[in-house]
Amino acid sequence: MEMTEMKDENRKFKIVLTFCVMFIFWLLLSAWTVYLPEPYDFSKVSRGVLVALIVTFLTYEIFVPCRGKDVLLKTQRFIPYVGWELWQIYLATVDVAKRVYGILEVEPEVIEFDTTLRSDFALVTFANSITLTPGTVTIDISDPERGRFIVHAIAKGPADSLTVDQTMQKKVGYVFMEE
């Protein structure tokens, strides 16, 4: 009896969350730019509600697969990480530009290493971060159980920053609490 109640509770939570996200998305993308100059009209907004409802009932199981833990804290830690990541994107482009115009050497190598990350979100974030930071591109996550990554590095320096310094692993681990 309690199990079914829990399930119902979870289902309700998923539906409400998906609907909110879909409706806000609809408002941002279409409602304001098109309808803002005119007086408020419920029939127009109701179309958005209708579409959001249809999408919600089709996709809520995929959109919110399970109820996460400490979502607010993780989000709070994720925002500074995005700022740091943007700075890394700038550094990455400068690094590649130097190699393109012949200031730095190109000595590629393929490296493999384990991390402490396990959850899907953490693995995806880390894989994308590797690709965006200077001199390294993710090839594959060969063993998600052990957090094993195969990475192509364009020179020795960038490879060392992943295997020796491990700054980014620590940052992602801190964000997703999987140190």
Next chain:
Amino acid sequence: MLAIDIISTMFLAAGTFIMITGTVGLLKFPDFYTRIHATGKCDTLGQIMIIVGCMIYEGFTFITIKLLLVTAFYLLAGPASTHALMKAAYVTGVPVWKKGDKRM
């Protein structure tokens, strides 16, 4: 108005320059993996620069939010597509260039 024009043009020019750098890298680098390095990285920042230029030119409207969303999706999709190409090459056994090898 003139200041806005100048700033947005600077952003657009920087973005274009970065994109061109990526293209030069694509032509110059020795093997498949390093070429993906050049395009994958330069495209991200080039795209951000060009979109920021557009945002400044347009001023703050709801189009700005759409442009921000485009940037956010690009930050997710760009690395994912790079990764898909790399994995496909690695799995099918495209050789990795080492220093001193012939250009591929």
